[in-house]
Amino acid sequence: MSDFLEIVKAEAKSLLTLKKTERLWHVPLLASLCVGLPLLVGYFTDRLDYGLLSCMAGLVILYLPTTSVARRMITLLSCSFGFMISFTIGVLFSFNPYISALVLGLFTVGVHWVVRYFDMKPPGSFFFVMIASIASCMPFDFDVVPLKVGLVGMGAMLACLLALFYSIFITKNRQFAKDELILLKKNSTAAIFESLIIGTFIGLSLLTGKLLELTNPYWLPISCMAVLQGVSLQHVWSRSFQRILGTFIGLGLAWGLVSLHFDALGICLTIMILQFIIEMLVVRHYGLAVIFITPLTIFLAEAGGTALNHANDLIETRFFDILIGSLIGAIAGYFLYHEKLRRTTERQIRKTKVSFWLKKRN
DSSP states (O other), rough: OOOHHHHHHHHHHHHOOOOOOOOOOHHHHHHHHHHHHHHHHHHTTTOOOHHHHHHHHHHGGOOOOOOHHHHHHHHHHHHHHHHHHEEEEEHHTTHHHHHHHHHHHHHHHHHHHHHHHTTTTTTTTTTHHHHHHHHHTTTOGGGHHHHHHHHHHHHHHHHHHHHHHHHHHTTOOOOOOOSSSOOOOOOOOHHHHHHHHHHHHHHHHHHEEEEEEEETTTHHHHHHHHTTSSSSHHHHHHHHHHHHHHHHHHHHHHHHHHTTTOHHHHHHHHHHHHHHHHHHHHHTTTTHHHHHHHHHHEEEHHHTSSGGGGGHHHHHHHHHHHHHHHHHHHHHEEEEEEEHHHHHHHHHHHHHHHHHHHHOOO
């Protein structure tokens, strides 16, 4: 009982603590422009649906490293290509709920393994999985797949262009190593174990959402993946707790914003403002950022439909979607950081590797 009270006390303290950060204010501004400009283009061309699809790819800007211009652009272009692959895989297999859940799970295994191999920093594999999850829930229409992939590519390219101008300006008087190498991290059995666990639960969360016939089942894998960004079991449960609490408060904010009945331009500007606030907060306090992430994701997901006209139903539905996804993520975290299960699985992976190597040699 005393241990439980200590955990609760630690969580309560963390809710009131803001971390220090060296992130400059113009990084959130750049992120809001990368997300907002495609929306504004869509609004002024009377194709807000195109703008919503492109703005999602603008999130690639969050992978911009603090290095030389060349290294920045190599990283961002690679991630942009990854975004396009993520979307393509998701939308191509959206014709069947079981196949799409299986493919999403396998894709998550692969992308997490690759992220570990290149030792990518947060947000890591999160946005690749998020884009694939959203695409997996889109109505299947093979004829429009090239158009949709092209829109995602255009959004990513706009972000790369803005990043290029920003990087040239910000690195103007800074010196970097002439030979910057991309460090590769040897994938251990631990990385394979992590990838398998995360991929399994991401696939299960999407399948759960589809079997429950949720309106937007991608909320479950997105919430699950957000929780699994923790670096330890306690961190995972802490994130799960903060996400559920932040979501609850954020839904109240979302209800207030939705009740204002913004027009299309108002929605675009609101999304840009929310994106700026999130990027200012997320490195300081995840729980506070979630309060603003919730209305942002609701506006991004529902701006092209009629759901924003029914605030009460929308907020209730989103809360249960995120709650279920966060709980699945917490369960996944238990297996991910279960020492006995980890050791047993890693031992079996090593045995399989040795067996495969011996067969290949003979």
